[in-house]
Amino acid sequence: MRRFNKELYIKFYDSCVPVIGANSGVIYDIQRGEIHFFPKILIEKLLETTKKNIKLKSIYNVFTETTPVLEEYIDYLINIELIFLTEYPENFVGLNTEFLQPFLLDVILLEIDILSEEKIKLIQRPDLYGCKELILITREEFQEHLFLDILKYLKGNKIQNIKLITKYSPSIKIENYLKIEPRLREILFYESPYFRKKESATYINNSLEAIMNRRIENIQDFAVNLHAFTESLNHNLFFNRKIYVNNNDKIKHYFSEKNGFEKLKENNLISIINKDSFKELWDISKDQIEICKDCEFRYICPDNRIPIKRKNRNIYFHKTKCNYNPYTTKWKT
Ligand code: SF4
Numbered sequence: 001m002r003r004f005n006k007e008l009y010i011k012f013y014d015s016c017v018p019v020i021g022a023n024s025g026v027i028y029d030i031q032r033g034e035i036h037f038f039p040k041i042l043i044e045k046l047l048e049t050t051k052k053n054i055k056l057k058s059i060y061n062v063f064t065e066t067t068p069v070l071e072e073y074i075d076y077l078i079n080i081e082l083i084f085l086t087e088y089p090e091n092f093v094g095l096n097t098e099f100l101q102p103f104l105l106d107v108i109l110l111e112i113d114i115l116s117e118e119k120i121k122l123i124q125r126p127d128l129y130g131c132k133e134l135i136l137i138t139r140e141e142f143q144e145h146l147f148l149d150i151l152k153y154l155k156g157n158k159i160q161n162i163k164l165i166t167k168y169s170p171s172i173k174i175e176n177y178l179k180i181e182p183r184l185r186e187i188l189f190y191e192s193p194y195f196r197k198k199e200s201a202t203y204i205n206n207s208l209e210a211i212m213n214r215r216i217e218n219i220q221d222f223a224v225n226l227h228a229f230t231e232s233l234n235h236n237l238f239f240n241r242k243i244y245v246n247n248n249d250k251i252k253h254y255f256s257e258k259n260g261f262e263k264l265k266e267n268n269l270i271s272i273i274n275k276d277s278f279k280e281l282w283d284i285s286k287d288q289i290e291i292c293k294d295c296e297f298r299y300i301c302p303d304n305r306i307p308i309k310r311k312n313r314n315i316y317f318h319k320t321k322c323n324y325n326p327y328t329t330k331w332k333t
Helices: 040-052 057-062 067-079 117-124 144-154 174-180 208-212 226-234 269-273 276-282
Strands: 009-012 016-020 025-029 034-038 083-086 107-111 133-137 161-167 184-190 196-198 201-203 242-245
Touching (some): 009 040, 016 040, 025 040, 034 040, 040 057, 117 144, 133 144
Parallel strands (some): 107 242, 161 184
Antiparallel strands (some): 009 083
8 A cells, every 4th residue: 555645735636526415425527527426524524634735644633543444545536636645735726616608598498389480580590699509399290391491590690509309200301401400419309109319319208398307317417517517606507598488489497487487579588588587596506405405416416496495595495306315325216
């Protein structure tokens, strides 16, 4: 076993973020997109030493009974490049967690069974709002003529990524649309009689409701990257900078929201989005939500449940249970 100079200081690499949950400690490696699990006490002590710039020997003082185990962990953490030892901790300033997004929207979700004039205007210039991703949804059978119109309206704007979620239809020739519109990167067919994943197309037998309301089910669902991490520190990772426009032109946060806001009308999108009542949801981070605030995945979790505010309190809760329980560290099976 390697011996360590206890006069040195421990530092986490900038891309490695330690997070403590109710019953577990993890380190997000946001550069490699990995999550590493450790005993909570170890992460707590590592965090304390790095925050207060205390020497390595202080951790040894806590783990006097289990020094070989501690040394194994430190050895392992160094080997997999999550931490390093240094004489000069002050030279490492840490991760810049500033979340800078100059534009108003990232993603627009549109139901496209009915195309109003207002919706066509939005499709023609979603980049006016800084939006880079468009998700087109049909509740009914796919209508080819409408979709071809939409692809025509999309020409020349700065949208980078288009996704189509539509009801299964054996007559849809995906290859044709992918040729016409290279930004169309993903097509998801729901209510398909079979499951198949082939290049840009996925066929599943779930309903639209099941797809749109799909809950976090395992650690593959987390977004382990710098953008998600910095965004989730002060915002809701799922809802922030996202809008949903249904077939009746009603503007909502998302598919599952019952009432929504006003209808899309001449130039009213920006004024609706800028309302405090609309933006409130964007800014509810997991640190403000009961149970989630105790979860070690709270800064990488794109959970799509809409939180509800507790009466007269600045805390939110969910009506439904998450599949993960941070107090037992168990997933629902
Ligand atoms: S408890 Fe909250 S933060 Fe943790 S996985 Fe579930 S939804 Fe995400």
